[in-house]
Amino acid sequence: xxxxxxxxxxxxxxxxxxxxxxxxxxxxxxxxxxxxxxxxxxxxxxxxxxxxxxxxxxxxxxxxxxxxxxxxxxxxxxxxxxxxxxxxxxxxxxxxxxxxxxxxxxxxxxxxxxxxxxxxxxxxxxxxxxxxxxxxxxxxxxxxxxxxxxxxxxxxxxxxxxxxxxxxxxxxxxxxxxxxxxxxxxxxxxxxxxxxxx
Amino acid sequence: xxxxxxxxxxxxxxxxxxxxxxxxxxxxxxxxxxxxxxxxxxxxxxxxxxxxxxxxxxxxxxxxxxxxxxxxxxxxxxxxxxxxxxxxxxxxxxxxxxxxxxxxxxxxxxxxxxxxxxxxxxxxxxxxxxxxxxxxxxxxxxxxxxxxxxxxxxxxxxxxxxxxxxxxxxxxxxxxxxxxxxxxxxxxxxxxxxxxxx
DNA sequence: TTACGATACGGAGCACTGTTCCGCTTTGTC
DNA sequence: GACAAAGCGGAACAGTGCTCCGTATCGTAA
Numbered sequence: 001x002x003x004x005x006x007x008x009x010x011x012x013x014x015x016x017x018x019x020x021x022x023x024x025x026x027x028x029x030x031x032x033x034x035x036x037x038x039x040x041x042x043x044x045x046x047x048x049x050x051x052x053x054x055x056x057x058x059x060x061x062x063x064x065x066x067x068x069x070x071x072x073x074x075x076x077x078x079x080x081x082x083x084x085x086x087x088x089x090x091x092x093x094x095x096x097x098x099x100x101x102x103x104x105x106x107x108x109x110x111x112x113x114x115x116x117x118x119x120x121x122x123x124x125x126x127x128x129x130x131x132x133x134x135x136x137x138x139x140x141x142x143x144x145x146x147x148x149x150x151x152x153x154x155x156x157x158x159x160x161x162x163x164x165x166x167x168x169x170x171x172x173x174x175x176x177x178x179x180x181x182x183x184x185x186x187x188x189x190x191x192x193x194x195x196x197x198x
Numbered sequence: 199x200x201x202x203x204x205x206x207x208x209x210x211x212x213x214x215x216x217x218x219x220x221x222x223x224x225x226x227x228x229x230x231x232x233x234x235x236x237x238x239x240x241x242x243x244x245x246x247x248x249x250x251x252x253x254x255x256x257x258x259x260x261x262x263x264x265x266x267x268x269x270x271x272x273x274x275x276x277x278x279x280x281x282x283x284x285x286x287x288x289x290x291x292x293x294x295x296x297x298x299x300x301x302x303x304x305x306x307x308x309x310x311x312x313x314x315x316x317x318x319x320x321x322x323x324x325x326x327x328x329x330x331x332x333x334x335x336x337x338x339x340x341x342x343x344x345x346x347x348x349x350x351x352x353x354x355x356x357x358x359x360x361x362x363x364x365x366x367x368x369x370x371x372x373x374x375x376x377x378x379x380x381x382x383x384x385x386x387x388x389x390x391x392x393x394x395x396x
Numbered sequence: 397t398t399a400c401g402a403t404a405c406g407g408a409g410c411a412c413t414g415t416t417c418c419g420c421t422t423t424g425t426c
Numbered sequence: 427g428a429c430a431a432a433g434c435g436g437a438a439c440a441g442t443g444c445t446c447c448g449t450a451t452c453g454t455a456a
Contacts, residue, residue, distance in 0.1 A: 113319075116317075116318065116319075119314075119369050119370040119371070120314065120370075121311075121314075121370065121371040121372065129371075157381075157385070158376065160376050160377070161376060161377055161378070161381060161382065162382075164370065164377050164382075165367055165382040165385070168366045168367050168368075168369050168370060168382075169363055169366050169367065170366075171317050171366050171369055172317040172318075172319065172362065172366060173317070173319040173327075174319065178356065178358050178359060179358070179359055179362050180359070183355075183359060184359065184360075184362075184363040184366075184386065186389070187355070187363070187386050187389035187390060188382065188385050188386055188389055189389070190388070190389035191384070191385035191386055191387070191388035191389035191390075192385060192389075195394055196393055196394045
């Protein structure tokens with residue numbers, strides 16, 4: 001599953017016009033439904049919204065993860081691309097890392113249940129996990145390495161682990177005023193810093 | 199729901215012998231099933247294991263959370279009680295906090311999907327969230343306050359938020375060798391420490 | 397323009413799960 | 427032993443994921 005690129009402007013020659021149209025309709029419908037019902041909204045709901053049958057969804061997006069990835073691809077891409085620019089523009093690598101992490105957290109917390117889905121170990125979301133992490137971990141690693149090289153943080157932390165940790169901190173009941181993922185992510189990043197030499 | 203105490207040695211006078219027996223059988227069956235299939239194992243599976251009908255489960259434990267709470271009550275209790283003793287015995291409040299958090303993390307990671315369930319915002323697990331947190335947050339707060347008073351960590355962190363953060367870090371695919379919740383929890387606690395004065 | 401094969405569509409149907417509800421059984425008591 | 431209350435079991439209903447195949451639509455070649 002999902003080695004192919006089921007969405008976007010594919011170089012696919014052999015595709016019928018109505019199929020292409022449906023794919024777009026589906027993407028739009030899914031995006032709308034995700035906002036109101038979360039990323040684990042019933043497939044039927046998305047199908048109804050798009051005015052197509054369920055078979056059509058499964059044909060275009062074999063797993064739920066494929067659909068979610070297609071919907072958020074642009075945003076993930078943007079986040080990934082922001083990494084190097086932040087590194088170039090920010091005052092220090094650590095500052096860049098912080099800003100980049102902010103971007104990532106913003107992305108996650110504004111999507112109902114996305115973080116949950118990404119870390120969940122069931123429900124056909126495994127591919128989601130893979131895609132997001134494959135794309136973003138290298139970017140994070142670059143920022144991390146730069147900060148280590150600059151002596152701002154201790155070495156030894158793996159980008160994969162950090163990303164998962166941040167993702168995990170974004171999981172949970174939405175909008176509980178007592179819980180703000182950002183504060184905890186900030187704590188995590190503080191924990192990364194090397195002890196101030198006295 | 200669940201203000202009552204459906205499990206354990208209740209002072210209930212008016213209970214039939216078979217009902218009591220079933221309650222124990224159910225608890226044992228649930229504990230066994232949770233180990234192999236996680237805390238969101240199908241109700242039918244637990245019922246079958248215990249050799250009772252589904253109605254019996256729902257009568258004794260109206261929500262899934264009630265059952266989970268009943269199964270783990272002792273362990274949560276033990277964890278809660280360990281707080282004050284650690285504070286009394288450890289070298290410093292921060293050390294006590296660390297050891298206590300270790301206890302809590304151990305508890306969570308050894309239960310398939312417990313952390314997930316606890317933070318999930320659906321599936322009838324809300325009560326679970328409440329029970330665990332109601333019981334443990336005060337303990338955590340005590341340790342936190344002591345560490346603040348001792349000048350070991352910065353003030354301003356809420357126990358509730360910290361507990362949720364720790365819980366969240368324990369969520370996810372079990373036994374991915376690249377992800378160890380303990381390392382991230384450690385990072386979180388480091389982030390708590392006040393900057394070393396230079 | 398028409399005819400025809402390939403492509404895509406729709407949704408009925410199956411499997412699985414949570415949850416309720418009520419006729420039947422067991423228990424405790426008189 | 428008889429009877430009411432307490433408890434039990436599991437059929438039945440509802441919501442969901444996912445598959446499968448008869449039918450409709452598209453693109454093309456005649």
